[in-house]
Amino acid sequence: MAWTKKLTQLNDVLSDLVPNKDGITKYVKAAGLKPQHINESGNAMDVWSNVLSEAEKNSKVDELVKSVLDTYPDNQFLKSALFEKEIDFSVAPDIDDTSDWQDVSEETLEVLTMGQSTLLPVNFLAKGVQRSKSVGKVEIKIGSNRYSVGTGFLFKIKGIEDLFFITNYHVINDKNYIERTRIIFDYELDIEGNTVPSRSFKIDETGPWYCSEIKENDATIFKLIDEHNTLAEYGWIELKEIEIAQNDFVNIIQHPEGKMKQISLYHNIVTNTNERIVQYLTDTLKGSSGSPVFNSDWEVVALHHSGGGSKPEEPELPKGIKSRNEGILINKIIQFVKDNHKN
Template sequence: MAWSKKLTQLNDILADLMPHHIGIEKYVRAAGLRPQMIVFNGSAMDIWNSVLSEADKNGKVNDLVSAVLAHYPENPYLLSALEATEVDYTLSPKLDEVTDWKKVDQDTLEVLTSRVNTMLPISFLENGILRSRAVGKVEIKHGLSFEVGSGFLFKLHKTDAVRFMTNFHVLSEKSRFPLTRIIFNFELDCSGNSKASKSFTIDENKPLLISKVSELDVSIFTLNDPDDELKEYGYLHLKKVGIDKNDFVNIIQHPGGQMKQISLYHNIVTHSTERVVQYLTDTMGGSSGSPVFNSEWDIVAIHHSGGNSRLDEPKLPATYKMRNEGISINPIIDFIDKQSQSI
């Protein structure tokens, strides 16, 4: 079977909706597949991989999606999977192709099982909401479909103008600027209603700062704001900050182009260097460019890639399925300073 982009995205989606083994078999039967042909061992991601392989072999992928939709009728990923035109949720580079992933250690697994105090002051929530306002969705028109990512407004020094940061692999060519919208407030309120969002275009006359995927994987530009409306969303202040193994991180993102979400549970740093921060957390395609925060809501990295657990790694608890990597904010700050001086 040729493992297509659509199947890769479905694998992520289904494992995200149902990260536990229990219950997957009912969808297999509902789709007209034979459970005896499915490998029900390993992580939820592995099981869904086996299910999708069998469904594709028998021409029943849409039947499987429809079966899951019966329980998740408004899920945008599943709905788009039945459409001829697809949204490209998988912009991020493959983790194993752009980095050297350090295996998860036993002491990290002990932290994952909550053998540490994770209580935080209630102000943590309010500060997170304030930071979230600066996070926006990147939407790039590509023919009849869209490519999606995330990013954020930031300021480095008090005298700097507010600019927008995302990944190089999300957007790096000025020729695509006219096809791009940066959307803020694309989220639900506390009553579950959609907020009024606002989109902005990119100022093609202002400098574009870029660093390739193999380096810092970052793209920085300025948004058009003739009516001074961006001030409503504030900005994230960048400063150099340390991050260590077994620290906790939180990611505010637009996974798959969906409304704004936060990955708040089970997020732990497994390894860090001067260039990268590696962590276990929940992300999906479209999360690329998201700010990665520590527990003080300082930005420690910009998320740029993810992947499934390796077979040779220690078995993770059932709710953990993703290994992820961000580019450390410290070398990005040095890069911005150096590039700004040459402009």
């Protein structure tokens, strides 16, 4: 069986939606597959891989997707996977392949249940809206009707005049895709719930192209073409070295699943940090890769790049909380830009 990119991404999405092996069998039966033909050894991702292989062999991939859609009817990837015109969400790296995940501590659980104040000044909202202007959707055409999507943002670094855009290396890293890529700003709703007119920009293929692989900074940095001098309307986020600690709060502005711009504001607690990464409970979805991770002062602390389901041995978290999300510490990104741009 040819293991296509579509199946790879289905495996990724299904493993996120149903990360417990015991929950997979009902979907196997609903799709008309025989559970006895499925190898259930390994973790949930391994089992889903075996299920998809069996479904492909029996021409029942659509039936399998439909069975999971009955439980998750709003999942955009599952819906698009049923049609030829599909969105090809960028696959984030497996967090287990890039970092050590540390258990959520009892202290963090206490903070999560409001063991400390979460009050903020009202100007927090206005500052957030201002920062959000610089966040854009990354859309890469990879077929006649297929797109890979991610998130990114405009930024500057003190001492460097250039205006850059950043997203993840796993979102785009091949210059051959530059012509097929557009960065879309204002893809969002206004205060009345109406669609805001969006504007798209192309990548400047003659400008800087700084790439850092997944196991390093998982970042691709470039400039945008500003033919009509309108890019200034979206401002930029000034990056500066920052300190972030366990139990701090972080918020993420993003384009999950390629949808209109959204923000995560609930149960946003940092669970682990080191000199390379920041790990947090903040919600993300496919397509959120490359989003800025902010502290409560709206300073960028990390570049979001990966997530995954909680492990069985981790402490039990309140319902609805996805405990495994991670970003690259922004200090690493700043140093990476300085090291490359001076050359």
